[in-house]
Amino acid sequence: MDDLNDKPEAQPKRTPERELIELYPNCFNLKKPRPLKVGIRxxxxxxxxxxxxxxxxxxxxxxxxxxxxxxxxxxxRIDLQGQPAGEVTEAAAIIARDELALLRPVKSSKPKPPHRNPHPF
Incomplete structure (x- = not known):
């Protein structure tokens, strides 16, 4: 490094999980995931x-x-090599939708009180 501002590029933390994902790049895509084959486990x-x-x-x-x-x-759906291996069924899509709803913050159904102006004049 010639310049004090030069820094090595940050490498993702090496974990067994990341290593397994990297073994199957046509299957696991962290940025744009695709549904996996039923039975891929x-x-x-x-x-x-x-x-x-x-x-x-x-x-x-x-x-x-x-x-x-x-x-x-x-x-x-895709297999370990990224090849088509079935399709997402209605039942699977509903389960995913319900899981997604659990992960998203739920907006309160309680109405907010009206804003009161402390200085009415």
Whole structure:
């Protein structure tokens, strides 16, 4: 580094979860997730990945707001290689919508009191 202001680029923290996600770049996309194949957890286990790690990755990935928004009826699901593997059903889309509603802040249904001007004149 020639200049005092030069800093090495920040690298994402290396975790087992991130490493597993990076093994399947055509499947896991943190910026623009696509619905995953039904049974993809079993595919990851069959590939030799530890159950605890797979569960952690699947939960963290599939509970993200962007993933839940991607779960729309008829949207293609993808396998580990990013190939089409089924479609999102109406039931799955409803579950995702309900999960998304739980993650979003709920606006109070209680009406706000009218604003009172402390200086009426």
């Amino acid at each position: 079993q595919d990851l286990l069959a590939a030799g990945h530890a159950s605890k790690l797979v569960n952690s990755v699947m939960y963290g990935y599939c509970q993200r707001i962007a993933y839940l928004k991607a779960m729309r009826i008829g949207t293609a």
